[in-house]
Amino acid sequence: MLRENEYYLGVDVGSVSTNLVLLDERERVAQTLYLRTMGRPMQTIQEGLRMLRSEFSQAHIAGVGTTGSARQLAATLLGADVVKNEITAHAVAASRLHPGVQTILEIGGQDSKIICLRDGVVVDFAMNTVCAAGTGSFLDQQAARLGIPIEEFGPTAVRAEHPVRIAGRCSVFAESDMIHKQQLGHSLPDILAGLCQAMVRNYLNNVGKNKEIISPILFQGGVAANPGIRRAFEQELGQEVVVPEHFAVMGALGAAFLAQEQLASQGGSGAGSRFRGLQLAETTFQAGSFECSGCANRCEVVEIFEDGQILARWGDRCGKWSAANKAVALSPHGAGKKTQAGIRA
Amino acid sequence: MKVGFPRAVYYYDYFPFWAGFFESLNLELVASPLTNRRIMESGLKKASDETCLPIKILAGHIQALKDVDALFLPRMVSTEEQTYLCPKLLGLPESIFPAVPQGMPVLTVNFNRRLGKRRLLAELEHFGASLGKSRVEVHRAFELGGEWQERFEKSRLKGLSFAESMEEFDPVVRPKRRKAEEGSQNLASATVRGKEPPAREGQGAEVTGREVTEQEVVGRGGSDRGVAEREVVGREVTERKVVGGEVTNRKVAGREAAGREPTGNTPEERKEPSLTIALVGHSYLTQETYANLNLLGRLQSQATVRLVEEVEAGRIAEGLRSQRKALFWSHARKILGAGSFFSRGDEVDGIIYLSCFGCGTDSITQDLLARVARREHKPYMVLTLDEHSGEAGLVTRLEAFLDMTERRVRRESDVSAHG
Numbered sequence: 001m002l003r004e005n006e007y008y009l010g011v012d013v014g015s016v017s018t019n020l021v022l023l024d025e026r027e028r029v030a031q032t033l034y035l036r037t038m039g040r041p042m043q044t045i046q047e048g049l050r051m052l053r054s055e056f057s058q059a060h061i062a063g064v065g066t067t068g069s070a071r072q073l074a075a076t077l078l079g080a081d082v083v084k085n086e087i088t089a090h091a092v093a094a095s096r097l098h099p100g101v102q103t104i105l106e107i108g109g110q111d112s113k114i115i116c117l118r119d120g121v122v123v124d125f126a127m128n129t130v131c132a133a134g135t136g137s138f139l140d141q142q143a144a145r146l147g148i149p150i151e152e153f154g155p156t157a158v159r160a161e162h163p164v165r166i167a168g169r170c171s172v173f174a175e176s177d178m179i180h181k182q183q184l185g186h187s188l189p190d191i192l193a194g195l196c197q198a199m200v201r202n203y204l205n206n207v208g209k210n211k212e213i214i215s216p217i218l219f220q221g222g223v224a225a226n227p228g229i230r231r232a233f234e235q236e237l238g239q240e241v242v243v244p245e246h247f248a249v250m251g252a253l254g255a256a257f258l259a260q261e262q263l264a265s266q267g268g269s270g271a272g273s274r275f276r277g278l279q280l281a282e283t284t285f286q287a288g289s290f291e292c293s294g295c296a297n298r299c300e301v302v303e304i305f306e307d308g309q310i311l312a313r314w315g316d317r318c319g320k321w322s323a324a325n326k327a328v329a330l331s332p333h334g335a336g337k338k339t340q341a342g343i344r345a
Numbered sequence: 346m347k348v349g350f351p352r353a354v355y356y357y358d359y360f361p362f363w364a365g366f367f368e369s370l371n372l373e374l375v376a377s378p379l380t381n382r383r384i385m386e387s388g389l390k391k392a393s394d395e396t397c398l399p400i401k402i403l404a405g406h407i408q409a410l411k412d413v414d415a416l417f418l419p420r421m422v423s424t425e426e427q428t429y430l431c432p433k434l435l436g437l438p439e440s441i442f443p444a445v446p447q448g449m450p451v452l453t454v455n456f457n458r459r460l461g462k463r464r465l466l467a468e469l470e471h472f473g474a475s476l477g478k479s480r481v482e483v484h485r486a487f488e489l490g491g492e493w494q495e496r497f498e499k500s501r502l503k504g505l506s507f508a509e510s511m512e513e514f515d516p517v518v519r520p521k522r523r524k525a526e527e528g529s530q531n532l533a534s535a536t537v538r539g540k541e542p543p544a545r546e547g548q549g550a551e552v553t554g555r556e557v558t559e560q561e562v563v564g565r566g567g568s569d570r571g572v573a574e575r576e577v578v579g580r581e582v583t584e585r586k587v588v589g590g591e592v593t594n595r596k597v598a599g600r601e602a603a604g605r606e607p608t609g610n611t612p613e614e615r616k617e618p619s620l621t622i623a624l625v626g627h628s629y630l631t632q633e634t635y636a637n638l639n640l641l642g643r644l645q646s647q648a649t650v651r652l653v654e655e656v657e658a659g660r661i662a663e664g665l666r667s668q669r670k671a672l673f674w675s676h677a678r679k680i681l682g683a684g685s686f687f688s689r690g691d692e693v694d695g696i697i698y699l700s701c702f703g704c705g706t707d708s709i710t711q712d713l714l715a716r717v718a719r720r721e722h723k724p725y726m727v728l729t730l731d732e733h734s735g736e737a738g739l740v741t742r743l744e745a746f747l748d749m750t751e752r753r754v755r756r757e758s759d760v761s762a763h764g
Contacts, residue, residue: 087745121756122749296381
């Protein structure tokens with residue numbers, strides 16, 4: 001059990017946003033941060049820690065979980081107790097906050113996924129393939145092109161009376177289709193609503209193909225902030241779609257729950273969290289890379305330095321460089337069991 | 346004459362035949378090196394943009410074969426009755442000519458079993474004549490090729506790894522073994538030989554008493570049934586019983602499989618496998634370690650893995666029974682049959698279909714298999730490779746799939762335990 005002022009920290013470092021969540025002793029969300037990654041994951045994580053530190057100066061972090069595409073990097077930096085993929089993290093958060101949820105629709109900055117749960121267990125999932133059509137980045141881009149703030153995108157779309165039909169299969173085609181409709185004189189709300197519908201159709205045809213979509217349905221990820229998309233989902237599915245309170249940070253929240261589970265399973269074994277402390281905000285992290293010339297594969301090896309010292313390396317196929325860091329295992333089943341020699345040394 | 350064979354597409358299924366064929370004709374057949382970044386990149390540059398990843402890799406391997414007198418690029422049309430190989434293979438070798446270095450001679454021959462053995466032999470005789478070989482020599486080569494191919498396929502059916510099965514035909518392929526095993530004279534491959542191995546030094550030269558008894562067992566039974574396989578794991582000799590190709594003790598077999606095929610992860614990182622996952626797809630993807638980002642190895646470090654090549658013809662036919670129409674691509678047929686078989690039984694906990702962009706046959710097969718898997722409530726996931734596949738995407742999906750399957754298995758066992 002946690003005492004007062006003890007928190008679990010969940011960190012989700014995605015392509016577009018970096019989210020941090022603090023979970024308090026009663027499993028309540030004490031703080032959520034939604035930061036833009038801006039292509040600098042390490043600095044953004046540190047920025048987040050700095051913000052947490054200023055607000056929760058007395059806080060003790062009892063456990064840390066990381067997820068997202070840069071989960072490995074985040075785990076190395078922070079000293080995470082658990083590193084999990086986004087699917088599991090999202091599913092855990094959703095089923096803890098909304099027990100009984102059967103379908104999760106998630107649309108983030110550059111990827112989208114669908115997760116089917118039955119009796120609290122993930123039974124099926126799918127992620128979008130390489131193409132980022134119909135994800136947050138595309139909406140961002142279009143909003144910028146039309147000169148409206150992304151926050152007004154959804155509310156404007158909801159005002160539509162006759163949504164136009166836009167090809168949603170490919171974002172390049174969708175854009176030219178939109179321009180064409182604009183030139184014909186359709187109103188902005190109608191075009192935006194049409195775009196929402198196109199995105200939803202595309203999502204259901206690709207990611208949602210062959211999936212059983214049963215209510216209760218949760219819609220999460222950054223794009224869930226857009227009521228236009230939510231409405232398009234409801235129309236297309238003919239069912240209610242719920243946007244949870246912390247929709248934008250569900251991955252981070254899941255990571256925090258997983259950290260809690262992990263620490264609970266370690267129990268009284270004496271092993272505490274491996275978190276390296278909020279003072280990390282003041283450390284200098286640097287990343288570098290080099291091409292290994294050991295064989296014809298010429299792997300690009302990434303090096304992370306902490307105050308000039310090597311913290312970790314990865315990117316090699318043979319393990320010649322990465323074998324040296326024991327910091328966090330790549331295995332999905334928990335870094336929790338591994339030693340942390342690399343970091344402590 | 347030294348003839349080069351690219352280590353791509355049909356290499357993974359039919360190299361032993363051609364190795365035996367050329368061996369018998371007294372011609373040296375060498376395969377290109379294992380795929381690496383340079384091969385991949387040169388392949389991407391030379392091959393047509395529109396084609397599939399395996400053909401692009403083929404283009405790279407063709408360019409990697411430098412110190413040979415000629416390239417051998419057969420046109421493999423059909424290797425089994427009633428079926429064809431993939432249309433992109435039928436277009437070889439002409440479709441890949443732009444990747445062939447200037448001045449490099451290309452040898453080719455039609456291999457088409459649909460026309461019957463006589464016509465096939467006539468083609469091969471014609472090919473042999475161009476190399477200055479007589480009819481009799483070609484017939485003998487055809488026999489030896491067939492024997493080698495059969496030995497390779499049997500070895501795969503027994504569940505020996507691709508590397509273990511291939512190593513006697515292609516010296517470049519060496520199964521990774523733990524250091525303790527290194528000196529143990531390739532026991533694993535010796536156990537599957539029903540016939541005398543080809544006379545290559547260091548292999549099969551010493552036949553110990555135990556190996557002889559095993560060969561006798563194989564010879565007497567004439568099939569895989571009831572063969573007790575022994576293998577050396579570390580320094581201990583363990584036994585497992587293979588009954589009709591099905592491993593009776595899954596957990597034990599799993600541990601052995603994981604031990605046999607180290608995977609790039611350090612031994613400490615390997616955890617006790619509790620799941621059995623079927624990895625289905627073309628062998629030139631599942632065994633192409635470079636292009637698939639070591640998917641097979643990653644999977645083997647966390648689960649027992651079953652492959653299409655380990656499923657017998659009878660079970661493939663059984664798996665296909667529910668299909669209304671026969672598939673006429675032999676690989677697609679095997680993948681769908683094996684996948685359906687895995688979907689129905691409870692031998693595997695989940696199925697991963699490894700495919701690649703631009704694969705026409707997979708676009709049909711993966712969907713047909715998805716329907717079967719869904720009907721049977723078997724976890725199923727398609728992974729699609731292309732030339733810029735990032736590790737991150739693959740690892741995330743793999744982790745999530747294993748997490749899901751594990752939680753599901755755990756729940757199902759909970760349910761049955763409580764009533």
